[in-house]
Amino acid sequence: GDSVTQMEGPVTLSEEAFLTINCTYTATGYPSLFWYVQYPGEGLQLLLKATKADDKGSNKGFEATYRKETTSFHLEKGSVQVSDSAVYFCALSPLDQTGANNLFFGTGTRLTVIP
Amino acid sequence: DAGVIQSPRHEVTEMGQEVTLRCKPISGHDYLFWYRQTMMRGLELLIYFNNNVPIDDSGMPEDRFSAKMPNASFSTLKIQPSEPRDSAVYFCASSSRTPTQYFGPGTRLTVL
Numbered sequence: 232g233d234s235v236t237q238m239e240g241p242v243t244l245s246e247e248a249f250l251t252i253n254c255t256y257t258a259t260g261y262p263s264l265f266w267y268v269q270y271p272g273e274g275l276q277l278l279l280k281a282t283k284a285d286d287k288g289s290n291k292g293f294e295a296t297y298r299k300e301t302t303s304f305h306l307e308k309g310s311v312q313v314s315d316s317a318v319y320f321c322a323l324s325p326l327d328q329t330g331a332n333n334l335f336f337g338t339g340t341r342l343t344v345i346p
Numbered sequence: 347d348a349g350v351i352q353s354p355r356h357e358v359t360e361m362g363q364e365v366t367l368r369c370k371p372i373s374g375h376d377y378l379f380w381y382r383q384t385m386m387r388g389l390e391l392l393i394y395f396n397n398n399v400p401i402d403d404s405g406m407p408e409d410r411f412s413a414k415m416p417n418a419s420f421s422t423l424k425i426q427p428s429e430p431r432d433s434a435v436y437f438c439a440s441s442s443r444t445p446t447q448y449f450g451p452g453t454r455l456t457v458l
Contacts, residue, residue: 277446333391334445336388
């Protein structure tokens with residue numbers, strides 16, 4: 232079945248360090264891929280998305296490229312800030328002929344950025 | 347533009363009591379999802395609706411849980427009777443004809 236596997240956390244980085252959070256997926260067909268972010272005490276917010284192979288999603292300095300050949304959608308940021316401390320979720324929406332918009336989420340990776 | 351609205355934000359109740367969580371989706375969205383988040387199990391999809399009709403409730407843990415969507419702007423998730431293991435953060439999310447879901451702020455439920 233469809234699923235997402237993401238890097239176990241927690242991840243602790245110093246401010247201005249480079250961030251990579253790995254995400255791989257299993258799906259039939261051509262799913263859409265997402266990164267959501269959850270700040271403390273809040274709901275999940277869409278960070279970025281990509282709907283087809285080789286698409287790059289980007290937002291707030293974060294980027295992820297949809298790699299069909301490696302079934303991956305790794306999240307990267309060149310220089311993290313303390314305000315980026317949050318839990319990051321990789322998610323997949325399968326190609327569904329019924330039009331259902333279900334999302335399959337990874338387990339989440341907690342990022343802490345220290346000054 | 348109002349996002350997804352959930353109430354209450356926090357609920358503390360005693361074991362055996364009935365709990366009702368409420369959600370107002372974004373206007374115009376025709377999909378509504380209920381999730382539960384715990385440290386042990388992460389984010390779990392409980393049930394989702396399309397055009398007010400339940401489509402998949404396979405994630406509902408047991409008969410103590412029920413969800414309704416009487417109209418396009420309101421949904422409830424009810425737990426009766428509640429148990430301590432139901433303590434979690436419950437999220438509602440909505441979407442339109444794209445896969446992007448928009449989440450509410452969540453209801454933190456504590457069952458003593």
